[in-house]
Amino acid sequence: MKKNRVSWFQSRSIAIKHFVFLFAGSLILFGLLAWNNLQDAEQLFRKQVLTDAKVIIDRTNLYLDAYLDNVQNILLLLSTRDDLLDEGKEQEAIEVLRKYAEKNSALYRTLYLVRADGKVMSNSQVYLDIIGNTHLSTLYKQAQSNYGIMISEPYESSLSGKTVAFILPITSKSEDEVKGMAVIEIDLIRLTNMLAQFMNTRNQTFTIVTNKNNVVNTFDATWPLYYYALLPYNTAVFPPELKSAFVSQISELPVGITELNGAKGKLVAVKSGMNKLGWYFIAFIEDSYFYQNIISLYNNYKTAAFVWVLILLISSYMMSRYVTYPVRMLVAKMDRVRDMEVLPSISVQREDEIGRLAKSYNAMMERIHHLLIETKEMETRKNQYELKMLQSQIAPHFLYNTLACISSLAKQQKTDAVRETIRSLVGLLSFSFDKSSEFVTLQDELEGLKMYAHIQTVRYGAKFSIEMDIAPDTLDCKILKLTLQPLVENAIFHGLAPQKVQGLIRIRAFVRRGKLLIIIRDNGLGMSSLQLESVFSERRKAPSKHRFTGIGIMNVHERIRLHFGAEYGLRIASLPEVGTLIRIKLPELSFKE
Structure with a gap:
């Protein structure tokens, strides 16, 4: 039977064979690509969501750490005022606490100063006198065994609602004995709401637990109920609380990404490490959320597959029918x-x-x-x-102007200036005519540039200045000779010289990701967009007779690309009346390589 099928297929025409192979092969290929793309899309989306969750958690922990630092600062300020715990200073202490509370109302709910004799002062003194706060005595006992700032477990305060207290013992400056303690109760509802803005969605929520397995964040009835639908809450009490078994489960989760069951199904939990407060931040993402966009993509693939198969069927038949294989x-x-x-x-x-x-x-x-x-x-x-040829051309006008400047200096009997200018000219000519290598170190290139800049300073006076910020690890990097000089020359002639005020050229060099980057920036006249476009067409123009060499900006760009590849070269940005910035991108190569 199988042999008969093979014989039948072999007896068919080339057009039919081509049609069968092309159609079947393309169909299989499309199926494999579609399946692979769906898998990759799912993994990529999942990875992106989890990465975003980690970033938000890290930022939230930074926020909580900053929150702690702020509380610590207030406690330390209160600890310096041990005189507020003296008898007769009760009213002054209350006013100080009110002042701190008013300035930090977004952070703190209630502030206390507790004396060793049990006397308590608060920014909410009236409510304290009526309602009281039974937790303060317990906090005072805990503070006596600590010398630094202590953070309590979450509890229900009669003045602050559900809160966490920050406690610092206050010692006498003269006798070095504990006179009392400063206590700050924070507003957990407000803290929860601030964090919920970043984390709560229909498919995502969060919780914060202490290292003693207590939940820090609290239920807020003003938020939509679907924010609390992902996690199992005990609704028999008000406000609802997370079920104790679930709290124990998440407290034992390792730091990182873990899967677990929630109130509506499978969840992905992203747990951070313990922050300065001794708390763990845990984000929960609904597992089905990762597949919502994938299902939409899958439906699009089905529609595309139907259209594609129909087109493939017709086109394969036409090609196989009318075009021969050879x-x-x-x-x-x-x-x-x-x-x-x-x-x-x-x-x-x-x-x-x-x-x-x-x-x-x-x-x-x-x-x-x-x-x-x-x-x-x-x-x-x-x-x-x-x-x-361009590199070897030294413009006669440049030499003429330089020699004229030297002659003028000599007539003025400025011997030192004449000597320094001649030294710069000889050094610049030697640097340019040296044919031993087309490459030099960045340090040698900068030395040549300094000699050129000195000559131009003699010519133009204090018309411009040059500042250099060169990273030490770039000085031995390989660079084409006369790369910087034409660019600085262009900045002087076209950007700074026409100005009436003193100009500034800044040169910065550094290495980033295996690339040598050199930034040349001036505060000259700048260029319009049309002038900027013409810069890269200057290769077609005759070089200016006032230039040091015939090398222009376009020549520098082409030399770099010719030697190092198309990804390297120059990038120019300029604004009229603001200045011009040129970025030179080169590979980080040592001159010895």
């Missing part, structure tokens, strides 16, 4: 010629017209290949020759 192979090879880096040849096993056409095609490809190699070699030699 011709399609030849066309496929010819289409690859668009990539001039790969010139494929055709295996010739026929002696008919198709075979002769394939042989002619192979001969043509071989000839094109040789011509491409010759053309590239000629273009490379041409570019190298052009760059060497």
